[in-house]
Structures are given as structure tokens and as C-alpha cells.
Amino acid sequence: MESFSIRNFGCRVNQAESFEWSAALQKRGLRFEPDAERGEFVILNSCTLTARADRDARKFIRHILRTNPQARIVVTGCLAERNPDEFGKLSGVWKVIPNAEKNSLPDRLAPGIQASESGEVLPFRSRALLKVQDGCNMACTFCLIPMVRGRSASVPRAEAIDRIRSLAGQSFKEIVLTGIHLCSYGHDQSPQSSLLDLLRDIERVPGEFRIRLSSLDPRLLAEPLLEHLAMSQKVCPHFHLSLQHGSERILKAMGRASTPASYRAIFDFLGWKSPCAALGADIIVGFPGESDEDFREMEAFLEQSPLTYFHVFSYSARPGTAAASLPAVAATTKRARAMRLRQLSRRKNVFFRRRFEDTILPGIVIRKKGFAAEVLTPNYLNVRVPVCAAAEGAEVRVKITHAGDLEILGDVIP
Numbered sequence: 001m002e003s004f005s006i007r008n009f010g011c012r013v014n015q016a017e018s019f020e021w022s023a024a025l026q027k028r029g030l031r032f033e034p035d036a037e038r039g040e041f042v043i044l045n046s047c048t049l050t051a052r053a054d055r056d057a058r059k060f061i062r063h064i065l066r067t068n069p070q071a072r073i074v075v076t077g078c079l080a081e082r083n084p085d086e087f088g089k090l091s092g093v094w095k096v097i098p099n100a101e102k103n104s105l106p107d108r109l110a111p112g113i114q115a116s117e118s119g120e121v122l123p124f125r126s127r128a129l130l131k132v133q134d135g136c137n138m139a140c141t142f143c144l145i146p147m148v149r150g151r152s153a154s155v156p157r158a159e160a161i162d163r164i165r166s167l168a169g170q171s172f173k174e175i176v177l178t179g180i181h182l183c184s185y186g187h188d189q190s191p192q193s194s195l196l197d198l199l200r201d202i203e204r205v206p207g208e209f210r211i212r213l214s215s216l217d218p219r220l221l222a223e224p225l226l227e228h229l230a231m232s233q234k235v236c237p238h239f240h241l242s243l244q245h246g247s248e249r250i251l252k253a254m255g256r257a258s259t260p261a262s263y264r265a266i267f268d269f270l271g272w273k274s275p276c277a278a279l280g281a282d283i284i285v286g287f288p289g290e291s292d293e294d295f296r297e298m299e300a301f302l303e304q305s306p307l308t309y310f311h312v313f314s315y316s317a318r319p320g321t322a323a324a325s326l327p328a329v330a331a332t333t334k335r336a337r338a339m340r341l342r343q344l345s346r347r348k349n350v351f352f353r354r355r356f357e358d359t360i361l362p363g364i365v366i367r368k369k370g371f372a373a374e375v376l377t378p379n380y381l382n383v384r385v386p387v388c389a390a391a392e393g394a395e396v397r398v399k400i401t402h403a404g405d406l407e408i409l410g411d412v413i414p
Contacts, residue, residue: 003031004109005039006124009057010047012178012214014077016131017102018045022124024106027115032122036060037067041094041109046077048144050316054079065092074109076102081148099149126366126393127212127376128172132160132198133179138217140244141255141322142287142315145180152184157193161201168207173395174236174364174376176212177202183220196225203234208395210378212236215282218243218266219258226266230273236378237277239270243310244284246301247294254287255322260301271306278308278352278380285341286315286334288326295337303344308352308380312341346405353403356381360399360413365390375410383410 004025006018021043022032033039042064047053057079064071072094075087081099088096097105106115135150136143155163167175179185186193202211211234218241229235241263245251248259270277283302285295302310314334317324363375365388373388375398383398384407390396402409 001029001031002040003033003038004041004043005033005036006043006045007036007060008045009053009060010045010049010078011180012129012176013131013134013180014045014047015125016129016176016178018043019124019129020131021105023121024115025109026121027117028106028110028113029116030110032124036064036071039068039071041074042068042071043074043105044077044080046075046079048077048079048082048148048318050313050318052316061087061090061093074105076105078145078148082144123172123393127174127176127364128167128170129176129178130160130163130167131155131178133182133185136181137184138181139255141253142284142318144318144321147320149180152181152188154179154185154188154193156189157186157198157201160198161205164202164205165207168205168209171393172209173393174210174212176214178214181217182214183217183225194225196228199228199232199235203232210234210236212238212378213240215240215242217241218263219256221266223269226269227273230270230277236380237274238280238378238380239277240280240282241266243281245287245294246283246298247290250287250290250294250298253289253323253326254284260297263301264305267306276356276379279306280380281307281310283310283312283341284315285312285337286329288315288317288323288328290315290329290337299340299344302341303348307345307348309349310341310345312338312345314338350403350405353381353408356400357403358400360397363396363398365392365394365396368392373412375412381408383408385410385412388412 008014008018026032036042046057064073073092074095075093076097080087080096084096087093132155135152136146137152183195185195185198243263244254246260251258361377363377365373366376367374371387373385375383375385375396383400385398397413398410399413400408400410
């Protein structure tokens with residue numbers, strides 16, 4: 001029985017694609033091998049959002065060529081879409097699969113083998129991931145994604161609900177709904193649909209499971225959708241927003257029709273309706289033209305916001321984007337600003353964590369090592385417990401005993 005390994009870089013959409021491939025390949029008789037140094041097929045699902053993502057993918061390929069030279073390497077994803085010739089000419093790379101042909105990947109690796117529903121499938125993740133949307137119609141000046149993923153395309157609602165029903169039937173307690181631009185779900189369909197429509201349909205599916213949403217674009221968070229997100233019993237109280245900046249001038253330069261005031265209104269609404277929710281954001285620091293005043297405006301905005309964490313990215317010029325030709329901010333300045341914002345994020349996150357000390361919360365066992373486990377709560381607290389009898393993927397109740405700077409500790413409650 002041949003084995004395969006998968007290594008993801010980048011977004012939750014890549015993870016959801018790999019989740020699907022893993023199940024499909026196992027149903028065709030291949031064996032999942034978690035260690036890429038031992039896989040006979042090694043699949044790299046790449047990202048090209050930043051220069052660092054490019055470097056990480058290339059570094060991984062070099063590592064596999066050195067440590068597992070007999071492997072048949074399959075490269076796909078956004079970097080492979082952007083630079084297919086780079087990998088096609090590389091000795092040791094067996095196939096390069098463009099994004100538009102990703103769905104055919106299991107057939108490429110196991111041609112002519114009929115999938116069987118009777119075989120055992122080792123879950124790729126303890127939580128299920130489902131891609132319901134791909135591509136993006138926006139034109140942010142810093143972003144390559146519309147070029148490598150194409151225009152927005154949504155999975156038909158009936159098909160998405162069938163997949164949800166199947167995953168719930170496999171006893172997944174949490175399903176992560178993903179999309180490159182998830183908030184635009186259904187806008188390309190006829191008749192037009194929406195993410196709100198999809199969520200309402202999902203909540204009619206029988207089963208004890210929760211839905212966690214990947215990144216949400218605040219430009220498309222109308223009040224009816226916000227109301228549903230905040231009040232739903234199925235949707236995890238964890239909302240990650242693609243803010244990108246807190247200066248109105250820089251947001252305009254980024255091509256984003258947003259303002260800090262509109263962001264603040266969304267925060268206030270979610271904070272009022274769902275006070276225990278984790279609120280996260282993507283932030284780009286060092287965008288071309290970002291002055292000291294712009295940075296201070298963003299820093300003050302983030303500090304005063306109810307955000308509980310943010311992912312900080314130093315701006316990385318992407319060839320072919322409008323922003324790539326603009327005068328760059330000095331690398332040392334970008335690093336210093338990024339460090340300040342990451343420190344701010346850590347402080348805010350510790351403050352959020354400590355609110356839940358001595359509190360009992362539900363959670364999913366996402367990882368086990370011996371007797372110990374990591375439990376993820378609906379509001380995105382990753383709790384380390386010393387003893388856990390439950391299997392990965394199981395739902396447990398955990399009492400948080402300590403929320404420190406580096407980790408959250410707790411005990412599983414019977």
C-alpha cells in the first residue's frame with residue numbers, strides 16, 4: 001500500500017482542500033503518513049501571500065529532496081500557480097497541479113482506482129474543514145490572490161449541506177467553514193444566495209456539532225449576518241476579521257472601502273451581543289507610504305478596540321500588484337512596528353484569557369500526546385490539560401485553572 005503525506009502552507013482553504021484529499025486518497029487505498037520524510041507521495045499545498053510563504057515552500061521542497069529523495073513530490077497551491085515552471089523544471093518534483101485542477105489531485109495520484117466507502121479513514125485533522133467558496137472579486141492593491149485563485153466561486157448550497165451532513169454523521173464535533181472570501185459566498189449564484197442563507201441551512205442539519213468560521217471581510221458584514229453570528233447556538237463565538245489596517249488613509253491606499261469607524265461599529269456590536277467571543281484580526285504593517293502618524297493611528301485604534309488578538313504581517317511586495325511599485329517602508333522600521341503590535345496583541349490576549357480563569361467551558365480535543373491533551377474552546381482558548389481520557393476530536397468540558405503569558409492550563413471535568 002503506497003503512502004502519502006501532505007504539507008500545507010497558508011490559509012484555512014488550503015487546509016480544507018488537504019482534508020478532502022486525505023479522505024479521498026485513503027478511500028482509494030493509499031495510506032496516510034503524517035511524517036513527510038517517509039511518505040512515498042509528498043503533496044505540498046503552497047501559498048504565495050508573502051515572500052516568506054514563498055521561501056517556506058521552497059525550503060520544504062529542498063528538505064524533502066534531501067531527506068526523502070525517493071519521494072514523488074506533488075506541488076500545487078498559489079505559489080505553484082504563479083510560478084509553475086520553477087517547480088516543473090526541478091528534479092524530484094513529480095507533478096505540478098494548478099489551482100483550477102486541484103479537485104483532480106486524488107485521481108492523478110491513484111488513477112483508475114474506484115473510491116471505496118467501506119475502508120477506514122484516518123482523519124487528517126481532529127476538526128473537519130469544509131471549503132464552500134474559492135476566489136475573490138476584490139481588488140486590494142497588495143494582494144495576489146485574485147490572480148492565482150480567480151474570481152469568486154461558491155459551492156452550491158445543496159452540495160455544501162450534503163457535505164455538512166456527511167461530516168456530522170462521521171461524528172465531527174466541529175466543522176470549520178472556509179473560503180478565500182467567505183463573506184461573498186453565494187453572490188455568484190443564480191438565484192443569488194449568501195453566507196447567512198448557508199448558515200441557516202446548516203443549522204437545520206441534525207447533530208451535535210459546532211461551526212467555526214474562517215476569516216470574515218468587514219466590508220460584507222451587514223447587520224442581519226452580524227446578528228446571526230452573535231446569537232447562533234451553532235456558530236463558535238470566535239470571529240476573525242480581515243481588517244488590514246487602522247488608518248483611513250492607508251485603508252484607502254490599500255483599495256479597501258472601509259474606515260476605522262465602520263470597524264469600530266462591528267466590534268461594538270459583537271462585543272455587546274457576544275461578550276465572551278474571541279475577536280481577531282489580520283493586520284499589515286509597513287504598507288508603502290505608512291508614516292509614523294499612520295502607524296500611531298493604527299496602534300491607538302488596536303489598543304482601544306475590543307480585539308482579543310491580531311495576526312501581524314509585515315508588508316511584502318507581491319510582483320504584479322498595484323502596491324508593488326510604490327516606495328517601500330524601510331525594513332528596520334517595519335520590523336520595529338510589527339514587534340510593537342505583536343507585543344500589544346499578546347497583552348490584549350492575556351487580558352482576555354484571564355477573564356476565564358476558574359471557568360468551565362466546552363471544548364474539542366485537538367491534539368493528544370500521551371496522557372496530556374490540547375483542548376480548543378469555542379471562543380478560541382487553547383487549553384493544555386495534563387490528563388485526558390477522551391480521544392482526539394471528542395468534546396469535553398474543561399475548567400481553566402491558569403491563564404498565563406505563555407499557556408492556558410486546565411483540567412477535564414467529568
